[in-house]
Amino acid sequence: xxxxxxxxxxxxxxxxxxxxxxxxxxxxxxxxxxxxxxxxxxxxxxxxxxxxxxxxxxxxxxxxxxxxxxxxxxxxxxxxxxxxxxxxxxxxxxxxxxxxxxxxxxxxxxxxxxxxxxxxxxxxxxxxxxxxxxxxxxxxxxxxxxxxxxxxxxxxxxxxxxxxxxxxxxxxxxxxxxxxxxxxxxxxxxxxxxxxxxxxxxxxxxxxxxxxxxxxxxxxxxxxxxxxxxxxxxxxxxxxxxxxxxxxxxxxxxxxxxxxxxxxxxxxxxxxxxxxxxxxxxxxxxxxxxxxxxxxxxxxxxxxxxxxxxxxxxxxxxxxxxxxxxxxxxxxxxxxxxxxxxxxxxxxxxxxxxxxxxxxxxxxxxxxxxxxxxxxxxxxxxxxxxxxxx
Ligand SMILES: [Zn+2]
Numbered sequence: 001x002x003x004x005x006x007x008x009x010x011x012x013x014x015x016x017x018x019x020x021x022x023x024x025x026x027x028x029x030x031x032x033x034x035x036x037x038x039x040x041x042x043x044x045x046x047x048x049x050x051x052x053x054x055x056x057x058x059x060x061x062x063x064x065x066x067x068x069x070x071x072x073x074x075x076x077x078x079x080x081x082x083x084x085x086x087x088x089x090x091x092x093x094x095x096x097x098x099x100x101x102x103x104x105x106x107x108x109x110x111x112x113x114x115x116x117x118x119x120x121x122x123x124x125x126x127x128x129x130x131x132x133x134x135x136x137x138x139x140x141x142x143x144x145x146x147x148x149x150x151x152x153x154x155x156x157x158x159x160x161x162x163x164x165x166x167x168x169x170x171x172x173x174x175x176x177x178x179x180x181x182x183x184x185x186x187x188x189x190x191x192x193x194x195x196x197x198x199x200x201x202x203x204x205x206x207x208x209x210x211x212x213x214x215x216x217x218x219x220x221x222x223x224x225x226x227x228x229x230x231x232x233x234x235x236x237x238x239x240x241x242x243x244x245x246x247x248x249x250x251x252x253x254x255x256x257x258x259x260x261x262x263x264x265x266x267x268x269x270x271x272x273x274x275x276x277x278x279x280x281x282x283x284x285x286x287x288x289x290x291x292x293x294x295x296x297x298x299x300x301x302x303x304x305x306x307x308x309x310x311x312x313x314x315x316x317x318x319x320x321x322x323x324x325x326x327x328x329x330x331x332x333x334x335x336x337x338x339x340x341x342x343x344x345x346x347x348x349x350x351x352x353x354x355x356x357x358x359x360x361x362x363x364x365x366x367x368x369x370x371x372x373x374x375x376x377x378x379x380x381x382x383x384x385x386x387x388x389x390x
Contacts, residue, residue: 258327
């Protein structure tokens with residue numbers, strides 16, 4: 001009896017030890033985390049948002065913003081909350097009917113990208129001073145991220161983050177990259193940047209029913225707020241062929257700061273934002289959308305050097321656009337810079353960057369901004385562009 005019991009205890013201990021060893025080794029494979037993005041973890045599909053040709057542009061985006069603000073707030077770079085947001089994005093894409101054939105989760109660790117990643121990588125001809133102005137806005141967050149024992153950002157032990165990538169092949173190999181970062185600072189991040197994330201999700205869902213000539217690559221970037229780390233990792237992962245195929249990059253960030261809607265498009269030329277056939281086509285599209293919707297999308301070419309993900313594409317000679325919604329016109333003066341405007345921002349990087357705060361203080365603005373940017377993005381994706389040369 002006793003012997004039998006001892007045997008049973010030894011067996012239980014042995015099985016437990018084995019389970020612990022398997023668990024630890026299994027965990028180590030994922031750099032300290034379990035394999036969160038294994039396709040099997042996403043076997044259960046949710047219902048997609050109902051969306052057809054008659055659904056008003058922006059409507060689905062607003063629902064996505066509400067969800068991220070209420071349930072996925074504080075998506076700090078390299079945190080568990082950021083990871084949950086990435087999982088949710090994957091779930092949404094699967095619910096729309098996209099498959100793992102076209103979805104990729106690109107995981108990376110904090111240590112994979114250097115400090116001030118943009119100026120330090122690639123054959124950059126952009127003076128560091130131009131980039132430093134932009135990056136300076138991000139510095140305080142960067143320093144808070146690492147090795148600050150008295151602040152708990154829910155950082156993952158593995159210090160991992162991830163980009164979620166959806167590729168929709170077109171007839172042409174020429175590619176349009178559409179990007180938005182889904183991480184945030186410590187707040188709900190409704191405008192910065194659930195708004196851009198939601199815009200991409202709505203666009204991806206709409207493109208399910210529309211033929212695209214160009215190949216479209218949606219990239220939901222992680223770890224933007226820590227210094228453009230996700231996008232830098234992504235750009236470094238592109239092959240020469242990828243760079244050759246890239247027609248341009250569109251970035252959506254901070255779409256709800258105010259009612260003044262800007263598109264900041266260009267590429268780096270002699271210390272300034274250059275124009276080319278692509279930016280001219282963008283201007284035409286904007287004029288069309290403005291006439292069609294009776295709105296006022298405004299060009300602001302210098303803003304392409306603003307502190308967001310499009311910045312990482314400029315040192316490679318690419319043409320890029322930064323879409324943003326600011327409360328700018330009331331503060332406008334000659335020589336006003338984007339950095340100055342961002343300094344005047346009322347909700348950016350504050351607890352006010354919340355779905356409900358924005359809705360209560362500016363009723364209807366969210367619907368309006370998301371509607372205009374959704375139409376604009378779709379027209380940009382479907383426009384015809386001449387041969388890819390600067
Ligand atoms: Zn942002």
